[in-house]
Amino acid sequence: MCSPAAVTRPLQLAVHHGHKRSMVLDGFVSGGRRFKSGASRHEGQKLQTTIETTPEKYKTIDDLHGPSLATTVYWLFVKGYADKSHAMQVEHKKLYGPIWRSRFGPFDVVNVASPELISQVIRQEGRYPVRTELPHWKEYRDMRGQAYGLHVDKGPQWYRIRSVLNPKMLKLAEVSAYAPVIHQVVGDLLQRIETLRLRSQDHTTVPDLAAELYKFGFEGISSILFETRLGCLQEEIPKDTLRFIAAANDMLTLSETVLFLPLWTRNVLPYWKRFIQAWDDLVNVAQRLIDHKLAQMDAQVLAGKQVDGMYLTYLLSCDKLTLGEVYISITELLLGGVDTTSNTLSWALYQLARDAASQDRLYREITSVCPGRLQPRSEDLSRMPYLKAVIKETLRMYPVVPGNGRLTVDNEVVVDNYWFPKKTQFHLCHYAASHDEAEFVDAECFRPERWLRGDPESYQHHPYSFIPFGVGVRACVGKRVAELEMYFALSRLMQHYEIQPEDGAPTTEPKTRTLLIPSKPINLRFLPRD
Numbered sequence: 001m002c003s004p005a006a007v008t009r010p011l012q013l014a015v016h017h018g019h020k021r022s023m024v025l026d027g028f029v030s031g032g033r034r035f036k037s038g039a040s041r042h043e044g045q046k047l048q049t050t051i052e053t054t055p056e057k058y059k060t061i062d063d064l065h066g067p068s069l070a071t072t073v074y075w076l077f078v079k080g081y082a083d084k085s086h087a088m089q090v091e092h093k094k095l096y097g098p099i100w101r102s103r104f105g106p107f108d109v110v111n112v113a114s115p116e117l118i119s120q121v122i123r124q125e126g127r128y129p130v131r132t133e134l135p136h137w138k139e140y141r142d143m144r145g146q147a148y149g150l151h152v153d154k155g156p157q158w159y160r161i162r163s164v165l166n167p168k169m170l171k172l173a174e175v176s177a178y179a180p181v182i183h184q185v186v187g188d189l190l191q192r193i194e195t196l197r198l199r200s201q202d203h204t205t206v207p208d209l210a211a212e213l214y215k216f217g218f219e220g221i222s223s224i225l226f227e228t229r230l231g232c233l234q235e236e237i238p239k240d241t242l243r244f245i246a247a248a249n250d251m252l253t254l255s256e257t258v259l260f261l262p263l264w265t266r267n268v269l270p271y272w273k274r275f276i277q278a279w280d281d282l283v284n285v286a287q288r289l290i291d292h293k294l295a296q297m298d299a300q301v302l303a304g305k306q307v308d309g310m311y312l313t314y315l316l317s318c319d320k321l322t323l324g325e326v327y328i329s330i331t332e333l334l335l336g337g338v339d340t341t342s343n344t345l346s347w348a349l350y351q352l353a354r355d356a357a358s359q360d361r362l363y364r365e366i367t368s369v370c371p372g373r374l375q376p377r378s379e380d381l382s383r384m385p386y387l388k389a390v391i392k393e394t395l396r397m398y399p400v401v402p403g404n405g406r407l408t409v410d411n412e413v414v415v416d417n418y419w420f421p422k423k424t425q426f427h428l429c430h431y432a433a434s435h436d437e438a439e440f441v442d443a444e445c446f447r448p449e450r451w452l453r454g455d456p457e458s459y460q461h462h463p464y465s466f467i468p469f470g471v472g473v474r475a476c477v478g479k480r481v482a483e484l485e486m487y488f489a490l491s492r493l494m495q496h497y498e499i500q501p502e503d504g505a506p507t508t509e510p511k512t513r514t515l516l517i518p519s520k521p522i523n524l525r526f527l528p529r530d
């Protein structure tokens with residue numbers, strides 16, 4: 001039961017599964033010890049030395065426990081974890097401990113599920129971290145002679161692209177420039193919610209909220225990336241936009257399927273052809289929108305006018321990427337920015353609807369900072385700690401990317417006294433880490449308060465127990481934009497409506513479809529505030 005009183009239990013800090021030797025990783029003392037609660041546990045102590053022990057003294061990947069192929073098949077298809085791999089992380093951690101090996105056909109993966117071990121992997125990720133190989137994406141790019149982009153390019157080439165994409169995505173001051181366009185899109189979302197609510201039988205219920213928020217996510221990120229509106233939130237969605245939305249969805253859904261299927265199935269089953277078609281549609285629409293912007297910019301230059309704009313204008317005019325790289329980069333940013341933001345918002349609203357006290361506290365904070373339904377500005381957000389805490393707590397409970405990856409490329413690594421060769425695929429179990437009771441007391445309960453500094457219910461946790469956007473140079477490039485979209489959407493929805501679940505609505509569990517999404521439609525009641 002998620003009772004408020006239970007939160008005050010102090011964090012239990014146990015010595016992590018008997019591993020005592022301190023290890024030097026990437027210049028930081030890491031070791032098996034867990035840090036005591038408080039700031040010091042977050043400060044790795046810099047040392048000059050390197051791993052002193054020779055590989056022979058370590059255990060190897062073959063010493064790791066884990067499910068066999070048959071056991072994995074049993075878990076996935078008999079026990080029903082095929083669409084619950086987030087929950088399988090938790091169960092496997094209980095069975096095998098915080099590090100285990102899974103083999104499934106051609107896949108051979110080392111899972112790490114404690115914050116300490118996740119930090120050990122990340123700290124050895126090198127200068128140009130790689131998440132995983134995407135051979136099917138590369139094959140498509142090669143077929144069409146396209147640029148590789150963020151997900152396929154590696155090493156210095158990846159870093160070059162990433163360095164161009166970063167500044168106007170990750171710097172807070174730069175991202176604030178997108179506030180007006182995000183507010184426009186939030187305005188459309190509010191209208192859409194109002195229309196749907198009034199159209200419902202009880203004039204309050206909006207059915208399948210996640211589907212509406214998906215359109216919001218698509219419109220929001222497109223309006224920044226393409227500097228144009230696509231009309232996703234209109235009653236009649238333009239045909240090209242529908243094709244774009246369908247292509248993004250198909251590509252992401254089919255990406256997993258085609259990776260698992262053997263090559264010979266491509267001539268028999270429809271999936272590979274549909275995967276190619278989805279990519280073609282995606283890139284074609286993106287290309288057309290970008291070419292249109294380019295033509296506008298050329299016209300401005302010819303007319304002797306100043307070329308001004310936002311993200312796309314910057315990418316097209318900075319001369320640091322080829323046009324082909326701009327096409328692919330913008331498409332990849334779009335793919336990263338739709339479901340992630342929208343699903344997080346869906347879960348936040350789902351939890352707030354069920355927790356009147358949290359919703360009330362949030363509403364009071366918003367009205368005190370932005371009275372009379374004033375639109376929040378970027379600078380107002382620093383006075384809205386509870387709003388930020390709500391989003392953090394949502395991402396802790398429902399990390400939309402429930403598992404991340406790191407493929408060791410340049411070096412062998414040592415994790416938890418095991419030595420791993422180059423080309424080892426690690427799976428970082430974000431979900432298991434952020435649901436660990438030792439890190440987050442009453443981990444299954446929604447408690448935004450735990451993120452408030454100075455609040456009696458706040459406490460320290462290991463920094464790697466909560467990394468929903470990843471960390472380091474490869475971390476999410478869209479973090480700042482995602483946060484701005486979610487803060488603005490949530491605060492303005494709260495200004496206009498009190499939200500409630502439908503009467504007798506059952507709890508909605510998450511399921512994994514690469515991302516962590518609701519397993520069934522979320523229908524919520526939107527009651528207008530005075």
Ligand code: HEM
Pocket residue numbers: 131150151162221332333334336337338340341344395400401404405467468469470471473474475476477478479481482
């Ligand atoms: C709630 C929202 C979001 C969450 C939780 C999220 C989470 C993540 C995570 C966990 C990664 C992997 C990081 C790593 O490997 O360390 C990632 C990568 C990425 N994300 Fe996001 N993301 C979100 C929103 C966005 C948005 C809005 C965009 C686009 C503007 C975006 C674009 C990307 C891209 C392009 C990458 C790959 C970066 C690279 O490989 O260099 N994401 N995201």
